[in-house]
Amino acid sequence: MAEENRAEQMLRLQQAIAEHAHEKGAVMVLLQAAQSIFGHVPQDVQQMIADATGASLSEVYGVATFYAQFSLEPGGEHEIGVCLGTACYVKGSQKLLDKLSELLAVAPGKTTADAKFTLKATRCLGACGLAPVLMVDDEVYGRLVPEDVPGILAKYLGQ
Amino acid sequence: MELITLTIDGVDVQVEPGATVLEAARQAGIHIPTLCYLKGKNEIGACRICCVDVGGRALQAACVLPVSPGMKVRTNTQAVRAARKLNLELLLSNHEKKCLSCVRSQNCELQRLCQELGVTDEVAFEGKRTDLPEDTLSPSVVRDPNKCILCRRCVAACANVQKIGVIGAVGRGFDTVVGPAWDKSLSEVACVNCGQCIVACPVGALREKSETDEVWKLLDDPEKVVIVQPAPAVRAALGEEFGLLMGTSVTGKMAAALRRLGFDKVFDTDFAADLTIMEEGTEFLARLQKGGPLPMITSCSPGWIKYCEHYYPDFIPNLSSCKSPHQMMGAILKSYYAEKNHIDPEKIAVVSVMPCTAKKYESKRPELVVDGLPDVDVVITTRELARMIKEAGIRFNELPDEDFDDMLGESTGAGVIFGATGGVMEAALRTVYEKVTGKSLDKVDFHQVRGVEGVKEATIRVGDTDVRVAVASGTGNAARLLDSIRAGEKQYHFVEVMGCPGGCVTGGGQPIVCADVLMDVDPRQVRAKALYAEDAGKAIRKSHENPSIQKLYADYLGAPNGERAHHLLHTTYQAKPKY
Known part of the structure; x- marks a missing residue:
């Protein structure tokens, strides 16, 4: 199953390469495509992008490590993004992040050992009226205090 | 093509259109200090040591600033001198200053600039410091990220001149490192050991593997x-x-x-x-x-x-x-x-x-x-x-x-x-x-x-x-x-x-x-x-x-x-x- 998935993903990447490889700025576009297809940009994928665009692997890797939107490692099943924008930060979002870090035993930017969650600190999510805010996948949780965190996690652990 | 006339430090200079202020100054015999600049190879205005006053709100990097007609450039004002020195002191704050034992001592562009620009305190700013291991595994080239000032001259030599590109800037902000992708050693990538990165480096961040x-x-x-x-x-x-x-x-x-x-x-x-x-x-x-x-x-x-x-x-x-x-x-x-x-x-x-x-x-x-x-x-x-x-x-x-x-x-x-x-x-x-x-x-x-x-x-x-x-x-x-x-x-x-x-x-x-x-x-x-x-x-x-x-x-x-x-x-x- 996983193998089949990988083959399918590669096919989609090949299509993106065929479509964009010769455009200006193709490295960025193809990395974005790869990130959305694979959920991260592994080494072999970066090599394919380098070969297709004529950029060096260093250049591709440089772009991939410069922008926060790219991840070098596979993410967890769920992505938790804690907003550290000004409004949320003032309202104590750092404490939410610390609590999550403690409960999940993982540093921001990393994935839990069971691959269930990836914890991220994000820039402003644009929901300042609900500050402090965190998102799990596409779901927004607002006006939080650290004591709310275990309940939110439980929803996803129960699945 | 018609030449462009500009004034640098009160001296009229005529240059070809498309020339940079740095080149024009050179032609007029006026020396503007540089650090990340490597003629024809690395002209990216990264280090801001070559900053000059052209009358605008901010100082400009002479190495990437094209000349324009009637431009009035000042290369030696109090503000310019202070800005250059400040930029240098900030670079020094994250440079491993082991000059006495550095192979580039006396042939180091950073060291020379510190003398020329009158830096009197090499620890004017103290803060977080890069602390990464040296890469000594290549038979030819040693890379010391703690001495690197991120000027990218080596990257230009490797990628643009030699068309190899096994080193590049990795990461962002303070965490930026110049090196091979995926934290690899130069010995693990398709480096040809030519050493053009070494002769491009202004400091001691790249050197030969010594066998004396x-x-x-x-x-x-x-x-x-x-x-x-x-x-x-x-x-x-x-x-x-x-x-x-x-x-x-x-x-x-x-x-x-x-x-x-x-x-x-x-x-x-x-x-x-x-x-x-x-x-x-x-x-x-x-x-x-x-x-x-x-x-x-x-x-x-x-x-x-x-x-x-x-x-x-x-x-x-x-x-x-x-x-x-x-x-x-x-x-x-x-x-x-x-x-x-x-x-x-x-x-x-x-x-x-x-x-x-x-x-x-x-x-x-x-x-x-x-x-x-x-x-x-x-x-x-x-x-x-x-x-x-x-x-x-x-x-x-x-x-x-x-x-x-x-x-x-x-x-x-x-x-x-x-x-x-x-x-x-x-x-x-x-x-x-x-x-x-x-x-x-x-x-x-x-x-x-x-x-x-x-x-x-x-x-x-x-x-x-x-x-x-x-x-x-x-x-x-x-x-x-x-x-x-x-x-x-x-x-x-x-x-x-x-x-x-x-x-x-x-x-x-x-x-x-x-x-x-x-x-x-x-x-x-x-x-x-x-x-x-x-x-x-x-x-x-x-x-x-x-x-x-x-x-x-x-x-x-x-x-x-x-x-x-x-x-x-x-x-x-x-x-x-x-x-």
Whole structure:
């Protein structure tokens, strides 16, 4: 199953390469495509992008490590993004992040050992009226205090 | 095109449109300090040391600021001086300031700027510091990220000039590191060890893997017969390390210094260059008669060889099977020379002094071992030799001119020009022409293949054949040439490739010329001139007329490309992965 998935993903990447490889700025576009297809940009994928665009692997890797939107490692099943924008930060979002870090035993930017969650600190999510805010996948949780965190996690652990 | 007039520090300057303020100032004799700038290679305005006042709200980086008509530039105001100094102090806050033990001390652009711009407190700002391990695994290049100032000059040399790109900026903000992708060592990526990153580095963040300790150990070992051989290009640049003018040839003083360091024999790689011509010329004629594979491509440059193996493996059959000259010399020393002088070859240690960091890697290649013994035991660069001479307390400039030792120190003008791009081709043509036609060349100078152009071409009439030749220096130029051959656009019989732009005279092991000097002087030309002058001054200028070469074949090797020559002097190559 996983193998089949990988083959399918590669096919989609090949299509993106065929479509964009010769455009200006193709490295960025193809990395974005790869990130959305694979959920991260592994080494072999970066090599394919380098070969297709004529950029060096260093250049591709440089772009991939410069922008926060790219991840070098596979993410967890769920992505938790804690907003550290000004409004949320003032309202104590750092404490939410610390609590999550403690409960999940993982540093921001990393994935839990069971691959269930990836914890991220994000820039402003644009929901300042609900500050402090965190998102799990596409779901927004607002006006939080650290004591709310275990309940939110439980929803996803129960699945 | 109409010139643009602007004013710099009250002086009217007229320049071509498109020129930068830095270039215009230079033309007017006004010095603007730079750090990340490397003429024609890295012009990115990153370090802001070259900032100037053009009347706007903020100071501008002169290296990337195009001139405009009527522009009024001030390079020496209180605000400009303060900004430059501040930028420098901020750079220093994350620079490992171990200047006393740094190989670049006294030849460091950061250090010099601190003196020139009046930095009085090297810890004006204290804060977080990069603390990463050195990468010492490559046989040629050591990378110390804690000394890196992120100027990206090495990245430009590797990616833009050499078209290799195994190093780049990784990460963002304070965490930015210049290095290979995926935290790998330079030894784990398709680096060709050319060392062009080292000579581009303004500080001590990149340096050669020093092997002077190994040489001292050998010199102290009474059991060993330690034989040294310097490459052609070394003599054209070594003097710069002792304050002599660029382009000063120091052949005699170099031989004297090597003798005083305690080497048992001081031979010359120039001799082996002549030997290479005998083997390579013969191989070329055989390929020409048998129809291929052509073009035959020279194999003297180990940076080029590794580049070919990684990036153009389909050209491996085109590579000459000849070892590079210093490896040939090593093989001869441990066979012919050992036998003739009744020395156990295991007791012979061969030290090569090379303008090259890739030669360090080359000498460790498993293909370059004959009968269980490596041809060459240790390779040091021109810079390392200079350090040894200083450490030994030898006053280089006061040394008398001495000769190399007999027989394997005898060379022709053809051998010495190996150090410049086009030199191997010219040397080969001198011999090939005479072998084919049986006639003596009236004029031995082939000006068509001289000069610093990245790719040169010529057609030479040799007997009944028009021999089409091409010469490329720098792997980026080589790539361009190979692409045109591969596409069928160009056809040649014989191609010379050197891994470094300009050839060995500007190799990665040569004295480092600071970016400021490079704005006005081209070491490729100035150093090559010294070699061509040596060639012109030699009584014998064709390799096949070298009496010691003739004796070596008569006494020992037999015929060029013969069985014994093949065993000792030829090698093989292997395709290598790109990633």
